[in-house]
Structure formats: C-alpha cells, structure tokens
Amino acid sequence: MDSLKGLTDEDPRAIGAYRLLGRLGTGGMGRVYLARSEGGRTVAVKLVRAELAAEREFRDRFRAEVAAARRVGGRWTAPVLDADTDADIPWVATGYIAGPALSEVVDGTYGALPEYGVRRLAYGLSCALLDIHGAGLVHRDLKPSNVLLTIDGPRVIDFGIARALDAVSEHTQTQVGMVVGSPSFMSPEQVRGDRVTPASDVFCLGSVLAYAASGRMPFGAPESGVHAVMFRVAESAPDLDAVPKHLRELIGRCLAKDPEERPAPEDLVSEIGPVSSGGASSPWLPAQLVAQLGQHAVRLLDTDTPPSGQPARPGRTTVTAAAGSSGTAAASSSETVAAAPPETAGGAPLGAAGEGPSEAAGAALPEGAASRTTVLPAGSGSVAGQAGGREASGPYGSEGAQGPHGHEGAHGSGGPSGAAPYGSGSAVPAPRRRRWPLALGAVAVVAAAAGVALFTVPALGGSGESDGGSDIPAAYVGTWTGDVQRDGVPTGQQRRFVISHGSVGEVVANSISLGATYECKSDGKLVSVSDAGGMRLDTTVVGSAPEGRCSALGEHVLKRGPHGTLVWSAAGRTATLRPASHEVVPKEYLGTWQRPNADGIGTQVLTIERTPVGSPAVRIDVRGSGGHCTARADFYSADGKLSVGPSVVERRAPGCAASSSSFFRIAGDGTLVRTFRGDDKQPRAYTKVQ
Template identity: 60%
Template sequence: MDGLRGLTADDPQWIGDYRLLSRLGSGGMGRVYLARSEGGRTVAVKLVKAELAAEEEFRDRFRAEVAAARRVGGRWTAPVLDADTEAAVPWVATGYIAGPTLSEVVGSYSRAGSYGPLPEDSLRRLAYGLSCALRDIHGVGLVHRDLKPSNVLLTIDGPRVIDFGIARALDAVGEQTQTRAGTVLGSPSFMSPEQVTGQRVAPASDVFCVGSVLAYAATGRQPFGNPASGVHAVMFKIAQEEPDVAAVPDGIRALILDCLAKDPAARPTPEELAERLGPVPGGPSAPPWLPAELIARLGQHAVLLLDTDTPPGGQPPTVLTTKTLPSPAPPPPTPAERRRRRRWLPLAATAVVAAATAAAAVPLLSGGADADDSASDIPARYVGTWSGPVLRDGTPTGQQRRFVITHGTVGEVVANSTSLGATYECRSDGKLVSVTRHDGHPALRLDTKVVRSVPAGRCSALGEHTLEEGGAGTLTWAAAGRTATLHRVAPADATVPAGFVGTWRRPNDDGYGSQQLTVEQAPAGSTVLSTVVVGRAGRCTAHADLYAAEGGKLTVGPSVVDRAAPGCTPSSTSVLSLAADGTLHREFLGDDKQPRGYSRVK
C-alpha cells in the first residue's frame, strides 16, 4: 500500500465492473490499479498497454496464459478473479494482497528496507512457501519466468508469489513482432543461466531464481552482484561464476546452492525442495513466521486499505470494457471525514489483519508497488545494449557508440554510454530528462556526465543526448551534431569467445625481452586484456577493457599503463583476431603501432 498514487486525467475510472481507487504502478505490460467491486471486494486490476493489445500474437498468448493462471490455486497462490481478454484493451483482475513486497522489507544496495535481511526461521518458511507456489504454478503448465523479490508479497501466514503466467505473453511479442538479438525476459540480477544465454526456459529456471531470491532475503545482496556494476557483468557471473553466499546462514546455505546449480538437471524440483524443508505449522495457533516488527507492519497495511475511500463516479458500465468518466478526480477526504472513519479502525483492523490471507491474499499479476520496473518511465523496447558507428554531419568518424539502457524514471540514471575512438574511450552516465523530444515526439532525452576518461582529461560531455526508435528494430542517437544508428547487441556479443582466452607472447623487435598478452573471459566494459612488456628499459604493464566481441573479433579500448618504464606508452584502440595458423593478430586503430602477431603460451 505504500505505493498508492492518485488517479490522473489519463486513467479510466472504471474497468469492467470495478471502480478504480488509485494507481499501484506501471510496467512493461501496462498499468495496475487498486479497485473495488460492486460487492465491496478490494482487487487489483491490470490494464494492458494499447500497443500490446494491437498485437495479435500477444493477445493470443495472453488469452491462453490467463486461462492457465485461473487454474492455479493453493495456499501460496490463488485464482485470477476476473478478466476480459477480448476487450479492446484487455484486462485482468485479481484479489489484492495487503502486504509489503520482499524487496520493500529487505531493501537493496541503493535503498534501505523496512527491516533488512530475514532470520533463518523466516527464510525456511519463505523457501517452503516459494517451493509450494512453484509446484502449483508448474502444475498447470506455466513457468513464472520473472521470480524476483518484488514479485513476492509477505502476508501473516506466509509468502505469496505474484505475476505468474504473464511473462510468456510478453515473450510472444518479443519473438514475433519485435524479433531482435539479445532480447531476454526477466530481471538481470534474478535471471537463470538459461535466460541470460537465450536458451529454452523450463520449470528448472524458476528454481534457480528461488535460490537467488533466498540468498537476497538472507543477506540483502544479490548473489551475483547488483546492476550498478553493469548488467552484462551480472549476466556473465550468473552464467559462468559461483554465487556469493558466504553470509547466508549455514542451515539453509546448502539448499540455496543446490537451487543455484548451473545445470538445470542438477537442481531440485519444487516438490523436492518442499520435502526437504518439511511441512510448516499453520493455522491460528502457529507461531509467527516473521519478526514482530513485520507483523506489526502488516497491520498498518490493513489500516491503510480500510482508509482508502471509494470515490464517487456514477454507476459501473454495462459492458466489460474500460470507460473514462467526465467527472474530475474526487478531492481527498476532509479531516472530519477521516476522523469519523477512523473511529472504527481499532476493531476493523483486527478483523482485516486476521483475514488478510483469506479474503484478500490472492496473487496480483502485476507485482507490488515496489516492483523493480513497475514505475519505470522507460518503454521496454528501449531496454538493453545497443551499439553502432558514429557519423558527424553525415560523414563517418571511425568512432563507435554503445548504450546500456535500463529501467528507471525521470531524474534517475537510466543509461551508461561508451564512446570509442582510435585513441580514446569515454564513459558517461545518462540521467533521464524526458521521454519526449521538445516537439512532443516519443524519445529518450538524457543529460550525461563523464565517469571515465581514457586518457585522463580527454573526454567531455556532449550536452543533451536523444534516443528514439528507428527502422528495423534500431535506435537513432543524436548529440552535438553527431548521430548513430544503434543495433541491439546480443549477450553473446558482449563476452570473449573461448578461443581468445589464454596467454600470448611475441619477442621484442630488438631481440631482447618480450611482449606478453593475457586475454581473460569478461563482459563488455570490463578489463579483458593485460599486457606485460619486458625490455632493456625495464618492465611495463598495462590493461585494456573490452568494447565488443563480434564477427569473430575483439575490439579493445586504448590501454592504461599500470606500471611505467622508460619508453612505455599506452597503445591505441585495437582489434584482436585469430589467424588460421592459430596465432593471435592485433591491429591498432591509431597510427602509433604496426600490426603484431602473438603465439599462444598457455
């Protein structure tokens, strides 16, 4: 309930037979509203975006997924209450859960939670509830695909999993009408290896996500790092590296590690997880599963729910569709009205808290108000990694531009930009200024700040950047007279192929000493190349970062000298390739050095 926001002139006042009370959030699929039925039941209604509704592939799969979601029942999830998948703008209604999300409670690297990491007893109950929820979801042929802390709500008698069965409908649009390399569905820190590598997603993928969610709930940190370190870095760790679970309590660490097995076949099933955790006590006599502070907060949620008025606005429409009424949004209640209503709260709140998981605890398919991207101003079609050559006044410059765009709102940093030239590399953070151009046309306008310059002092901000949709699934970038057509970069194009990894060496031209390169497996934007030059003047070391791995070649930025020696100078941007004879070829884009060949050492 912390995320309730008033209705605006753009919001309908009725959806189907449900009177809207306030807006809960919005995301890649549509808007979510708190509403009440004519009988007084509080529900959550998701209204699909009009552009998605126009896609027949989306509508077909949405229809099928909602039908399957209606069959999901059990203690840890509950059926969809109502839906109209044939309306001009489809919608789905579920009961509203008066409880906080796991992400609200635990917090993150950028925002403190209301409590923090959960104790071990609560973690075991959480794990049991998530396992049982997945058992019910998988039992009707669904895969959640986006299990994350903001899709787990906490109620008095256990967790509730929400937003199941909808991600696949969005996937239909990505496959059929927005086909492009690198489109993945999910939240980067809580994806499975299958998701980050673009493989088929099966029920075992959800089990991996349970492991990540539990590790987060135990420590307050994502086990593979947070997106602030770079989306590709997180995805690389998920696919290739071991999770950080050192701070997880001993009693549940082994279970989490089993869930986080890289091989889907090695992970336990939800049924096996539930059996390992054993049945948990339930009913009125069961001890609380959450700390006392959180139980008290659930009561506050119930009070806020009672304190939400049903605004005036006539009778419901007779057809199950949306209708915007001409009357303005109602004014907030006066202090006297609030006092009259609050006189009944001590008694009523007790009843609501006791019934929080009976009458109101059913899944909200949209996620809670604190969902990772629920309040994002960035359209989903912009999110991802993009790259392309830069033009100036229509003439190629030889420079490259890359953007990594994430969800966020106006005023937040939503993009990281890299500009690569023959002799420099500049990285900037982009803060979202607006989602339209000055003429009102849809576009992202960013205000950038340089965060890394190679060489030092070389880079400066270009002022406002504009990104808008181009043709054939591209983005068009413009800033300070420069433009670029950006193409989406697949995850595989951001990591180093195995054939490059290892140590390579060549003798110095004067026959004394050698030059040694070590290529490491790393995502774009990370150090991938280490150089050691030993010569008559001494020992020189340097490193360089990966810009791109595509077309069988690695593009590496200009080097940074770590340990200098007489005559040791940074090298320009270079391109590495593997020759037919098994040697490594390095070509420099600047005019400082001639091409070089290296033989593998190990």
C-alpha cells in the first residue's frame, strides 16, 4: 500500500488549484503528490523533472500525450483531470486511486491471486485496453506497477507514458539515472524496435496475468540479465508451469509472438465476461487486503490540508513554494509570439558543405504560435531518479508514480488507415453484466466520503452497455494528409491531421503544416460538428520551427469529400486530405549515413532513427573547417520517400544555419539521396556506414 510522506522544504505547497497533502513518491518523470482540489476531490499531481522539462522534444511529446490521455474514459483507468503542459515545470493531475499496485500485492505478503481473482483482473484490464485503444492510444508500458487494485476491480495508470519518455535524450537519461521500459513486461515488437500497435498491449497483458496467477515473470526477472530477458521475450516460449491450467490457454494466446495471432481486447471481454461464480460475485481480493483498503480510506479522511499555500486563481498556473524555502514562486504573464520571418543566417549553411539557408522575408506565414503562460516553481530542485533491474513494486517509482499520459501526437481510432486508427469508436461494446455487492459496505462508504475512486462495477457475466460519448463521426477519425492550395494554386505546403474521438471543447485533432522552410504543429479543439457544417476546430500552435515563425490561422473546417476524402479549409487555404498510409520511418532508411564536406575537410553524418510523425528522425552532425555543428529534423511522412521538416540547429559554429525541408530516397546503387525543397542546392548522396 502506498505510503504518504510529509512535505519537505523542497516541496511546493500548491500546484495550480491543488493544495498538496503529502508526497506519494518519486518516479522516472518526477515527483508525485497527493493533493485536494478546491472542490475537495483527492487527486494525484505529477510534477515533471526540471531536466525533462528543459528538453523541447520531451515537452512537445508530453503535451501531446496529456491531450490524448484526457480523451480516455471508462471506469477502468485513472482519469486525467487537469494539466499545464506549457508551464516552466509541467504537471498533470489524475484521479487518485486508493489501492496498491499489483506488484505490491504479489511481491508482498499476499502472493499470487486466486484463479477467480485473475479472471476478474483479466476482464478489467481488457476493458481498460478497450478504452485506451478506443481513444487512439497504445499503453506501451502495461506492467504490474501500473495496475492498481481496488475493492471493485483493477485500474490502469500511466497509459502512454513510455512514449513521452522516448523523446528524452540519452544524456538526460544518464544524468537523472532514468531507465525507460520494463524488459520483463515488453512485447517482442518493443524489444525488436518494430512498429507497436494495440496487439503489443495484449502481449503485455498476458505477461501481467501470468505474473498475477503464478507470482513469477513468464520470461524471467531482470536480475537474470536484461538482455537475456529481452531475448526470451522475443524468441522463447513463456514459463507458464505455475499458472493454473484453466488459465494457461487464455494467457498463452495473449503471449503469441505474432501480433496477428493474439486475441483483441474485445474478444477477451466477450470470452471472460460470461464467466461468473454464481448469482453474486464474491470479493476478488484477499480478505486481509480488502480490510487494509478500508483502513487506508479512513487514514485519507484524517489527512488535513496543510495551512500554508494559497490555491491558484483560475486560468493561471502557479507552483507555491514552501514557507522559508529559497527562491520565490512567480508566474509569467501570457506571452504572444508574433509571426515573423526567421533570421537569415547569411553565412554558409550548416558546415562547410552547407545545409541550406533560412527562409527569406516576405513569404506567406504558416499557422503558428499562440499565447502561453509559464511558471517557474521556486525551491523545487531536480529529483534523483532510480535505475535498477526489477521494477519498483509500487505505482510511484521508488516511492511510487501515478498518472496516465497519452500516445505520440494523438493517433485517431477507428480511422481510415495507417498506424493512427488504433482501436475503434465502433469497438464491440462490453456485454451487460450484473452488479456485484461489495463485501465491506462500510469500507465503500468511508472510501466514497474520502473522495477515493471506488465505483460499483459490473461483475463477470451478463450483458451491458458501453460508454460512447464521442461527438466525432467515425468517418473523420484517423490520419489524413494533403497538399495545400490557395485560390486553386498549389502553395507548396503540406497539411497533416490526426483526428481522434472526443467531445465539443476537447482537443480532438493534432495538425502539422509543413512548408519549404517551416514546420508548424497545432492542437485543435472541437467547436462544433454537423452534417452540413462539417467539423469546426479552434487551433492553438504548440510547436514552431524555426521558433516564432508560426501563427494561428483561426477557424479550421473539415468536411467529408468524395471518394473517402476530407476537405480542409482555413484562412483562404484548402486541401483535399486522403488517408495516410505510413506512420513510421521505413527500415531501409535507418542507420548512419555520411558524405565528405564540399571543401574536402571533414564530414557530414546523418543518423536516421525510427520515430513517430512529428518527432526528430534525422540527426545531422557536421565537422569541418568551420567547427562542429549539430541539428535535427522531424519526420513528416514516408509515402514513397522519407519527408522531413526543416532542420533545427542545436549546436552552432561559424557558418551554421538551418536547412529547408527535404526528402530522402534510396537510389539504385544503395546510396541515400537528399533533396531540398526550399533552395537551389543540388541533391546530396550519402553512403551507409557499416
């Protein structure tokens, strides 16, 4: 059971509108606090590490993850309630789940769950995956410490968090001692670095169920060697000898090496749902643990809100420092970044051979930066991370860590094609099921009074209704791309949308606008949707390359077009959008490529990595007579060729400048050919480094 620790001088007293009660723990992403809202709701607030917040790639990914995770509904997950991803130190608040992690229960005094408990666990986790996949996400880190146990069933936390941590540089991971991933609960696709789909979560579900049923990890614990575990995950059969025989077949199918052979979560719900222990289900957790849950709820009722610190005013994010701590907490005023042409580098582009000039003044402005408010919390220093073999038993890292986050960008669900339509708005609804009485009614009453997430949930069996709630028609959901025109004339811009299920007022779309010399990323809130008016979005810019280059276009309208297309329009621009077909960098482009500089002194080295759309896929390292330059470029698409955005210089030297957008292709002789979109430089050929 999680242990609430008192606040120290290094801890803030309030984050946003939440008064902190104590510290729940420290995990890979930062500190996690127990807090209360002004309305009295008990929440868990995660304050991101300063080292992570300083990395733009992590911040961009984290912003997208939180926006996507807020669309996950259902009773089987911890809801995302609030967040400020643009604060100097970002934070996210989730519903607090008053229950231990599965890892605490199995590794602690209780041991493996009984067979009926494992079946109920399997049902709840399958329902959770339906909700997560239905929102267009893949969990990517389903493991025992991310499964919390309550009287009425399991709850899943941290969905998509691994995707946000993927954006963290190796230097930062080493600096804070962070380990990304849990080898014993990875899927073969994750181990191999292949494309990850919802089927990956089903494999991880199988590993979690095997662990819950036997007390043993089916592919071994990391203490036996991380690489050995990862090899067994990818190549060896799971160890299910200690799993009850009636569960082995179900768990074995989840652990199929081929993703196509694994059952879908909706199939598992249908298969497990009719199983019931009789007219009324008995408590699924050990009696001693159920009693401890009640004691924990009573303690939570007795936890008083510290007197120091003032709640934040609505609409402003603040982190209130502890009394007597060094520094002062302050919030910056909203800052609007005006759209303006970028500076022209003037000198030779990136290295002796050049990587391309910046855009000249006077070009049409793309969509871009909106106002944002940032806050620097005083007195909150960096938090030491933990590295180790076996995963921490609690949900809060070394002391714990709770709170769901989303998937890269925000992939749509049930869409037309590609990796984005993970899950579907038309997923098979969970069957109607009979409600089961709680064994300890008093515990339920106490927990409810404490603001704890205890629900009366359906038992296994019967038939039931699923939660709908999306205002977005299924025909809109998915990933779409197209070329932009103005007055019927091509502008050279490209537009990409990822549309997910959601409701009016929520972020339901992520967009990338790619021009010859810029890349703009935006989030779109749903204003309205109708058959006649189509889908109307109000957008906010969340990323700009070059920085400050982008500005908002105003209202965006998307309508259904002929032959399965969408027609987009905004600020006099239009585009016919078609379903996107690729979401990852193709295998043949991966690796390190190089070419000599034009003056014969030094080299240009390109490293191409497998990343999702909108994330840095190309790393550029130039060493020459002018010094050492480094840059990065985001992956945009891979339809016949690898298209990337303009490079962003990270390390400058005399003569360095950002390049224009470009695309790559593999030539017949095996060389990598790069063609620039925004200048007259000749194509460049790179050879593979063996």
